[in-house]
Amino acid sequence: MSFLRTTDQIKIEFAFNCARNASVLGKEYKSYVKKLPMLIKTNGLGAAFAFMYSKRSKEEGKFWNSIGRDIYNWLNYRNMINSDKVRSFDELVFAISQISSVEYRKITSEVLSFLSWLKRFADGLIEGD
Amino acid sequence: MSDSLVPKETLEKINRNQVSNFALKFHKFARFDGDKFLFFKTDKGKIIFNDVENFNFPSINFNNLCKEISEAAKKLFPTINYVKKLIIDWRLTLGLGSESVYETSINLHPVYGFPYIPGQSIKGVVRSWVILEYFNKDEEKAYQSETFCHLFGCPKESILNKEYQGALVFFDAYPIETPKLKVDVMNPHYQPYYSDKTNTKPPADYYNPNPIFFVTVENTSFQFIIGIKETENNLGKIDNIQGHYFDLGKKFLLEALTQKGVGAKTAVGYGYFK
DSSP states (O other), X not given: OOOOOOHHHHHHHHHHHHHHHHGGGOTHHHHHHHHHHHHHHHXXXXXXXXXXXXXXTSTTHHHHHHHHXXXXXXXXXXXXXXXXXXXXXXXXXXXGGGSOHHHHHHHHHHHXXXXXXXXXXXXXXXXXX | OOSBOSOHHHHHHOOGGGOOOHHIIIIITOBEETTEEOSEEEETTEEXXXXXXXXXXXXXXXXXXXXXXXXXXXXXXXXXXXXXXXXXXXXXXXXXTSOXXXXXXXXXXXXXXXXXXXXXXXHHHHXXXXXXXXXXXXXXXXXXXXXXHHHHEEOSSSTTSSOEEOSOEEOOBEESSOOEEEEEEXXXXXXXXXXXXXXXXXXXXXXXXXXXXXXXXESXXXXXXXXXXXXXXXXXXXXXXXXXXXXXXXXXXXXXXXXXXXXXXXXXXTTOBO
16 A cells, blocks of 8 residues: 555645644634635635735734635645745735736636535534634 | 727637627626726716617527527437526626625626526525425535435435435526626725725715626526436435426526526525516
């Protein structure tokens, strides 16, 4: 039996740690994680990111910032973004409209699959509804 | 940065005003106006932009589309089929709370891009109307009526003692003519009071009003279709009303659409048909 870890396993562990760290934000965090995949599906990744970005200084900003940071870290970990040029989620928001459609689709599906795990773990780790 | 957040290649080939599918224009080409997404903006009473009104849905022939759908429905339910055309009494807003970067949304057909009323939404309204009107708001009581269970279906905990599929079939309601979209506004004046969790802020007049725009459909006719299999069209009775299931369904559909309303904000007059 091979002990080589699949990308999915790494992703699951990564998402688990993200959700655990985010659990200090409280139960409201869950509703924001659950909202995001739908937002990406209706309005597209670029618009969804810009939406998160536009909330950064509002009260709900702490949730969006946390989710944005996790997404950035994961994409960075997977080497899907050029971390020399794009150094934070805020920069990713602006970079996303400059990349090719192929990359855009790739990142969209990666973000959605990462969020599906983040959502599950947030649901399990954070109590209350 | 452009105000549409679509991939660069897309933006090089097409701009917002060239998009002929309203759902794509509204959702995917959402306009990012500096710090938030807007489809409507005014400045001192002058309209800066309005991405919603005057959209005329080019390349869709609503009349033909509705004919096709009613013919398809007639093939499925050859003898028992009912088509009713009704016009919105004032305005209709559907899918207002769906997730969207605008904060408010509207239900649009995923392929054609026009506003429509999904069949399950109509069924829900009719079913809820029957429970409200004939069973005194009591769902449990409704499950004790055989006719109700046959019409709308029921879970195991009902008089039929088994899960049952409803006999009435509700089709999506499409507009018969080019739908007229209208921007509407709700304007809460005491937002700090509503969102205050500490219960210390009074609903006073020194707060700034906070206009929230949303999209409505007005003055547009829709085509409603229900069907039932002939073998399932038995005689039934709800309250004092007796008749074949299909006739009951027709009656309830009309009542619900005219007296209960579809979609959001029915309490303040949206979503009624006449």
